[in-house]
Amino acid sequence: MHTWPVQDAKARFSELLDACTVEGAQLITRRGEETAVLIPIAEWRRLVETARPSLKALLLSDVGRVDFDLPKRGAHRRRPPST
Known part of the structure; x- marks a missing residue:
């Protein structure tokens, strides 16, 4: 991974x-x-996709998402039956 000082990154953004x-x-x-990392869009999409569980995974998981008694x-x- 190449390292860019911020002033070089600003001056040569296209590069x-x-x-x-x-x-x-x-x-x-x-x-x-170290302040930031610029990554290709394909890598970003892969990271976002793997970080978010699917709805199916959430519904099938045994982990509770709400705590209530x-x-x-x-x-x-029960009330006694009325006559």
């Missing part, structure tokens, strides 16, 4: 973009500290 599409991810630094069955008294 940065071309390098990203040809070589892959490009790292951008600010004052020597259900009352115990038979804990409430």
Whole structure:
């Protein structure tokens, strides 16, 4: 992965973009500290797709998504039948 100082990335953005599409991810630094990464759109779409579970996976999972207490069955008294 090639590293670009932010001032070079700004000044040569088209070159940065071309390098990203040809070589892959490009790292951008600010004052020597890693700040951002420019990645090709195909890689971004792959990351987004794998990060989000499908509806089918959510419905079939055994992990609860809501915490609430259900009352115990038979804990409430029934009214006596009216005559």
